[in-house]
Amino acid sequence: MFLLPKGNPIFESLAVSKLKLPDVLSKLSNGSLTGYASFIFSSHTAILVFESGNLISAIVEGKNGEKESGFSALSTLSELMVSTGSGALNVYKLSTDLAMCIHALVEGEMLYKAQELKLLNIKALLEKVKDDQMNGCLRVYTDDHSALIFYKNGNPLGFFHDGSSDIEISSTESQKIAGLPGAKMDLYATQSADELRKTNLLEVTNVQNLWEVCVVRHKAETDRLNLERQERDRKVVVQKCDELGEQVKALVEEYVGRVGRGIVEKVIADNGGNTCLLETERVDSVVRNIERSAKLLISGIKIRAMMEALTSLLSTARSEL
Amino acid sequence: MEKFIELLTQMNPFDLVQVVFWGLAGAISFYFSIGNARVWTSISSGFFLIFLSQAYGINPWSHYQKLTAFHYIIGTIAIMTITHGFLEYYIFCRTFEISGDKLIVYLSTLFVLVAAGAFLVINPTPSPNTIRNFKIVENAVWVFLCAINLEIIRKIYAAIKDSDIAKGFIAFGIVFVCILVWRGADLYLQIYQWDRDWQDIITLMTEESTDIADYMVRVQFAQEVNRYAGLLSGISVGGTFIYLYNLLK
Numbered sequence: 365m366f367l368l369p370k371g372n373p374i375f376e377s378l379a380v381s382k383l384k385l386p387d388v389l390s391k392l393s394n395g396s397l398t399g400y401a402s403f404i405f406s407s408h409t410a411i412l413v414f415e416s417g418n419l420i421s422a423i424v425e426g427k428n429g430e431k432e433s434g435f436s437a438l439s440t441l442s443e444l445m446v447s448t449g450s451g452a453l454n455v456y457k458l459s460t461d462l463a464m465c466i467h468a469l470v471e472g473e474m475l476y477k478a479q480e481l482k483l484l485n486i487k488a489l490l491e492k493v494k495d496d497q498m499n500g501c502l503r504v505y506t507d508d509h510s511a512l513i514f515y516k517n518g519n520p521l522g523f524f525h526d527g528s529s530d531i532e533i534s535s536t537e538s539q540k541i542a543g544l545p546g547a548k549m550d551l552y553a554t555q556s557a558d559e560l561r562k563t564n565l566l567e568v569t570n571v572q573n574l575w576e577v578c579v580v581r582h583k584a585e586t587d588r589l590n591l592e593r594q595e596r597d598r599k600v601v602v603q604k605c606d607e608l609g610e611q612v613k614a615l616v617e618e619y620v621g622r623v624g625r626g627i628v629e630k631v632i633a634d635n636g637g638n639t640c641l642l643e644t645e646r647v648d649s650v651v652r653n654i655e656r657s658a659k660l661l662i663s664g665i666k667i668r669a670m671m672e673a674l675t676s677l678l679s680t681a682r683s684e685l
Numbered sequence: 686m687e688k689f690i691e692l693l694t695q696m697n698p699f700d701l702v703q704v705v706f707w708g709l710a711g712a713i714s715f716y717f718s719i720g721n722a723r724v725w726t727s728i729s730s731g732f733f734l735i736f737l738s739q740a741y742g743i744n745p746w747s748h749y750q751k752l753t754a755f756h757y758i759i760g761t762i763a764i765m766t767i768t769h770g771f772l773e774y775y776i777f778c779r780t781f782e783i784s785g786d787k788l789i790v791y792l793s794t795l796f797v798l799v800a801a802g803a804f805l806v807i808n809p810t811p812s813p814n815t816i817r818n819f820k821i822v823e824n825a826v827w828v829f830l831c832a833i834n835l836e837i838i839r840k841i842y843a844a845i846k847d848s849d850i851a852k853g854f855i856a857f858g859i860v861f862v863c864i865l866v867w868r869g870a871d872l873y874l875q876i877y878q879w880d881r882d883w884q885d886i887i888t889l890m891t892e893e894s895t896d897i898a899d900y901m902v903r904v905q906f907a908q909e910v911n912r913y914a915g916l917l918s919g920i921s922v923g924g925t926f927i928y929l930y931n932l933l934k
Contacts, residue, residue, distance in 0.1 A: 621847035623778060630781035657781060660724055660774070661848040663933055 368411070368466060368524075371399055371456040371531075380405070380451035385442050386572045392455065393417045393566055399457040400466050403441060405448050410441045413467045415460060418564035421471040433471055435569055442571075442578040447585075461521050462531065465514035468500040468554030475500075476551040481542055484549070493551075494518035500553035504542045511538040605638035608681045612641065615677060619670035620658050627657045642682055651675065699912055704739055706919030711736025713926040718787075724777055726790040727770030732922050734763030734794070738823075739919075750816060751805045757819040758801040761826050766794055768830045771837045771857075778844035813890070817875070817882045824872040831865040853932050856925040863921050867914035870907045879904045 380403060389412075392401060396417040403410040413421040422437040424444070432440050444451065458466065476489075481504070493502070497518040504511045511525035513535075522531035523538050541547060609632055616624035631653040632638060640646035651674060658667050711733040718729030738760030777783055805811075811819065835858060842854045874880040879897045887893045897904055 621845060621851075623781075623845045623848060627781045656783060657777075659933070660777065660783075661845060661850050663849050665934070666849065 368400065368402070368456075368469075370454075371458040371462065374399070374455040374457055376452075376454050378453040380445055380453050381449050383445065383453060384575060385438075385445055386575050388453070389419065389566060389571055393419065397455070397457065398460050398463050399455065400463065401453060401455045403444070403451055403453055405444050405451040407448075408440070408444055410437065410444070411466075411470050412441075413463055413470065415463050415467070419566045420463075420563050421467045422565055423470045434565065438565065438569055438571060439574055439578070442575050443582070446575075446578045446582040461516045462514060464499055464516070464554060465501050465512075465521065468552045469503070469512065472500055472552040472554035474550060475553050476549065478548050478550065481547045481549055486542070486549075489551070498553050500551065503550040503552070504538055504547060505549070506541060506544045506547050509541045509544065511541045513538055601642070602639065604681070605641055608641050608678075609638035611677060611681075612674065615673055616654060616658070616670065619666050619673075620661050623661065624658070627654060631657070641678060647678055647682075651678070699916070703912075703916050703919055706916065706923060707736040707739045710919050710923035710926065713923050713930075717926050717930060723785055723787050723790070724770070724773050724783060726787045727766050727773060727794075729770075729926070730790060730794055731763045731765075731767030731770060732926070734759055734766060735922070738763055750811050750813075754805055754811045754816050754819045755802060757816070757823045758805070759798065760823045762794070762797055762801065764827050764830045768834055768837075771834050771841070775837050775841050775844075778841050813882065813886050817880075817886065820882065821872070821875045824868045824875060827868040828865060828872055831861045831868065835861050835865070849932050850929070853925065853929045856921070856928050860918065860921045860925050863914050863918040867911060867918050870911035870914060874904065874907050874911070879907070 374397070388401070392412075392414055394417065397414040398416055399414060401412045401414070403412075408424055408426050410424040411421070412419060421433070422441070423431060423433045424437040424440045425431045492498075493500075493515055495518065498515055499517065500515055502513040502515065504513070509525070511523060513523055514521040514531070520535075522533060523535050524531055525537040525541065542549075609628075612632075613625045613628045616628045618624075620627065631650050632640060634653070635646045635650050640650055651671070654674065655667060655671055658670060662670075714729040714732035718726045718733070738756050740756070773785075838854050838858050838861065842851055842858070845851050845854070871880070875883070877900075878895065879900065884895065884897065887895060
């Protein structure tokens, strides 16, 4: 995503997780914002450009370069806000002309793309911009640097380059980048500010509905994932309990004999299955009943040794889980 | 007390030794029932009751016929209680279910004894012939239930043969073989009317004749078997409970 001039900051670094998109848009629209709002997520960046409270552009760009705009961008932004639980919102106020240029940059018509400057008659191109009284943005860049030159009615409004926070009057940095080997340029054009004022995405999009659908979908997805996780956890616990049950049977069999396995199976079944081995109250009953039955079959010395081994096995297993 | 000492001096020394051994076996088994699990209560209480049933020889009031009959009824109740205990142990081996309460077992046994006493109190004084009938019933029940107990013990042993106590059930098997022979020999004599009681009855009260003289060898053999098997039964019961006590210590 391009670096954009910050203009006059209204909000910076607001936590997106606490915000609702309809409320944000309503507030910015009612405040007749001219400027842009940027939503910075770890995987995506969204830019919403406003002109006098009208939402004239919405664009979402992913880290891997995929772009969405308009309704699709608002939908994706809603999903990102609902699902990521992180991200920051910045809102900057700009002049109408600059807002228009930002619009051109993010969503305008691309007249030239990746043209190498050394192969281009830049002087003729700039004369054409002036002659055609174009509104738009000229982007000059290399792999490491970029600079933006904003035009209104063919006249430059100002310069913006990486590392600066606002529009500059000086063209020095832009000229420096243009002089670098391998420098390229893109030219974006947009409609005039008057025409842009007629566009308002908020009038054609039911943002509230979009948001609610995302919230419901996200909740359903979260619930599904929680259920899956719980089921997975339950299966893990059941498997561990089954293994523990087998260990208890083997241990009691070792002291009591073959009949010991049956005693453990009966006691565990009476206490609701192998999961009782991890429940403090029920495991006491299990141990007590195993001891009670074993008293009919083995000596007191063996019972004491078996109980020590059994208690140790169960407490180790419970601490591990 | 004097009468008791007089009774002891009049007793056949062999019978006296047998009663003493049953006394020891009864004391050991009763002690065992107190300190051990509920399932043992019926078995050990039953063996204790055998001593009571055998103690008529040293009972100073045994000339009361109802009391003599009561001794035989106690003997019958003893083997029924023992069998109930072994049946419970077998059920435990198959289902691993332990239920009930020691006190209930003691009280139930006491209730049955009281009921048997009441039965004798409300009925006419038993004649020597009736007392002999009680004795025949006692021996018949003993023989039948000893055979049943041997089978139950075999099944218990098969279920727990790799446990510490398994050898204790082999000892019980020996006990029941001794008792089966002891009671079987007595029942044999009774069924063919070669027993001493019948001989006394026909001498004093009837004019019936007896063929005992024709079968004296087998009668004497059965009498000897009865005496020695009875003695061995008492010794084996005491020994078995001491052995069990050591196994479960």
